[in-house]
Amino acid sequence: MSSLIKEFKIKAKDFIHAGEGSxxxxxxxxxLNLDADIIQRVSICAYEAEMNVVxxxxxxxxxxxxxxxxVVVEVMDDGHGIDDINLxxxxxxxxxxxxxxxMGFGAGMGLxxxxxxxxxxxxxxxxxxxxxLIMCFRLKNKIGKDCQGRLFTIWNNNKRDGES
Amino acid sequence: xxxxxxxxxxxxxxxxxxxxxxxxxxxGDCGDLLSDVMANSRAGDLWLTIQSHxxxxxxxxxxxxxxxxxxxxxxxxxxxxxKAEQEGIPILLSPTSSYxxxxxxxxxxxxxxxE
Numbered sequence: 001m002s003s004l005i006k007e008f009k010i011k012a013k014d015f016i017h018a019g020e021g022s023x024x025x026x027x028x029x030x031x032l033n034l035d036a037d038i039i040q041r042v043s044i045c046a047y048e049a050e051m052n053v054v055x056x057x058x059x060x061x062x063x064x065x066x067x068x069x070x071v072v073v074e075v076m077d078d079g080h081g082i083d084d085i086n087l088x089x090x091x092x093x094x095x096x097x098x099x100x101x102x103m104g105f106g107a108g109m110g111l112x113x114x115x116x117x118x119x120x121x122x123x124x125x126x127x128x129x130x131x132x133l134i135m136c137f138r139l140k141n142k143i144g145k146d147c148q149g150r151l152f153t154i155w156n157n158n159k160r161d162g163e164s
Numbered sequence: 165x166x167x168x169x170x171x172x173x174x175x176x177x178x179x180x181x182x183x184x185x186x187x188x189x190x191x192g193d194c195g196d197l198l199s200d201v202m203a204n205s206r207a208g209d210l211w212l213t214i215q216s217h218x219x220x221x222x223x224x225x226x227x228x229x230x231x232x233x234x235x236x237x238x239x240x241x242x243x244x245x246x247k248a249e250q251e252g253i254p255i256l257l258s259p260t261s262s263y264x265x266x267x268x269x270x271x272x273x274x275x276x277x278x279e
Contacts, residue, residue, distance in 0.1 A: 016243060019222025026226055038209070043226040044202050051198075104215045109199035116203075 002019065003067035004028065005150070010060040012055045012079065015103070018054040021062040022046040028064060033073075041117040042071050046137045048110040049075040054080075055100050058130055063151055070123075071126050071137040072147060076155040077130040085123060089115065120147045129158055165189050165273060167231045167254055170210065173272060174265065175254035176233065179240050180248035187254075192274055194262045198223055199229045205229060210274065212262045216240045221247040227251065235262045 006028055008021035017143045040062060046062060053060040060077030085095050089111050096106025115121055120136035133153040136147035168185040171178060178185070190208025195201040196215055205211060207228040213220065216238045224232055231254040234240060240248070240255050248255045259264050 015217070015219060018219055019226070023222060023225050040207075040227075047222065047226050048199065049204060102199040103217055103219065104196050104213075105219075106199040107199045109203065111198070113199055113203050 003065055006064045008062050010050055010057075010075070010077065012054065012060075012077070014047070014054060014110055016053060017046055018057050023052050025062070025064045028068070029071070032066070035140060036104075038071065038139065039073045039109060042073060042137055044117045045137075046073050046075075046115045048113050049073070049135070052110050052131075053077045053079070055082075055096055055105055060130070061151065065150065068139070070139045070147075072149060073135045073137075074133065074151045076132045076151050079130045081127045081129055082131050084125075085125060085126075086161040107137045111119055111141075115120055124152070124155075130155070167210070167256075170231075170269065170272065171195055171254070171256055171272070172259065174268060179234070179255040179257050180245040181231070181251075181252055181254040183252040184231065184254045189274055190228050192266065192269055193229075194266055197231075202227065210269065212239050212258075212265055216244060218243040220244065220245055221251060221253065224253045225251050231256055233258055234264065235260060235265055 003108045008024055010021055025046050029039045050062050057077035058079030074088040082088050091112045092108040094106040094108040100106045118135040119138045123133045125131040132152055134149045165190055173177050181243055187272050192210040193205040194212040196213050201223055205227045208230050211229050211232045212235050220232055233256045235258045237259050
């Protein structure tokens with residue numbers, strides 16, 4: 001199977017279109033008749049990561065790569081970054097504002113949900129450069145290759161504020 | 165049991181998504197934190213919540229839920245209604261609390277399936 005690659009834009013604070021990238025990713029996987037369990041896990045992780053960008057990040061991209069060993073989802077943004085990754089990974093910890101919390105977001109469950117539902121997860125962040133997150137999901141009975149992303153170099157080469 | 169049966173039995177108002185009323189119900193989930201519902205709901209669930217904004221539709225689509233029931237008299241905004249119509253996922257309205265409605269749904273035979 002040749003690999004499928006899709007990319008969707010995420011806009012900061014755009015709650016109207018929030019989740020649409022994740023829904024497109026889910027539709028892509030569904031149309032290929034992937035196992036229901038992996039579609040569920042990818043959907044949960046993609047949505048949590050996408051909502052993190054909408055709530056906390058700058059503008060960003062969510063990308064899907066599917067080949068015959070598994071699914072890779074990458075999310076990057078150009079926001080202010082995550083101050084303390086360990087805190088962000090702690091269940092219940094959130095920096096979401098009151099408005100987001102009233103909408104049912106900001107329960108501090110996003111990254112913990114991603115850790116639980118992905119087979120591989122890694123996050124990079126730098127102050128004023130945003131965050132880059134990669135999540136991998138192995139297909140049943142497939143030996144996973146090294147999980148590699150496409151967007152990391154692009155994100156990593158982004159200029160920080162004030163850099164010439 | 166179908167969404168339509170529950171809607172009739174509990175006299176729930178259909179706010180949107182009537183094309184999905186013939187969907188079979190698998191179980192149910194109550195929650196107002198979207199991440200909690202993302203984590204714990206299952207395909208075919210009824211989702212009881214007070215959240216009425218457009219982002220509940222992404223959760224319902226991504227988790228393949230059978231219907232959303234807005235409790236305590238909450239009503240969806242226009243964008244939410246439009247998205248529910250587009251996705252064919254019913255939004256039903258109940259004047260009662262999640263607790264009361266969930267009790268009724270259990271008595272009607274909608275149980276949360278054990279893992």
